[in-house]
Amino acid sequence: MAIASAKANIKNNLTELLAQCNFIWNDCLTDIEANSADLILCNPPFHQQHAVTDHIAWQMFTGSHSVLKKGGELRIIGNRQLGYHAKLAKIFNKVTLIASNKKFVIIKAFK
Numbered sequence: 001m002a003i004a005s006a007k008a009n010i011k012n013n014l015t016e017l018l019a020q021c022n023f024i025w026n027d028c029l030t031d032i033e034a035n036s037a038d039l040i041l042c043n044p045p046f047h048q049q050h051a052v053t054d055h056i057a058w059q060m061f062t063g064s065h066s067v068l069k070k071g072g073e074l075r076i077i078g079n080r081q082l083g084y085h086a087k088l089a090k091i092f093n094k095v096t097l098i099a100s101n102k103k104f105v106i107i108k109a110f111k
Contacts, residue, residue: 029063040064042076065091068111075108
């Protein structure tokens with residue numbers, strides 16, 4: 001469902017970029033070549049069954065850092081209270097808040 005939603009969003013909003021996009025179902029970028037991506041968009045989960053945790057998000061962030069080319073960008077959306085900006089700052093060169101409201105933040109991080 002997430003892949004279908006991502007494809008539909010690009011098709012409906014950025015049709016001219018659809019041919020440049022690669023939509024992958026994967027386990028935190030396992031087996032994706034290092035230094036191979038310019039941009040990764042991510043909505044990391046913050047719960048696993050009934051437990052609230054950032055374990056999967058951290059795995060996604062470190063995997064993204066490995067897969068991104070130098071100067072590549074990771075963009076995420078997350079719940080404000082999870083403090084993703086501090087976690088991203090530990091592994092990325094530059095972390096910037098793009099937008100926020102009382103509940104969510106959108107952050108970009110550059111390798």
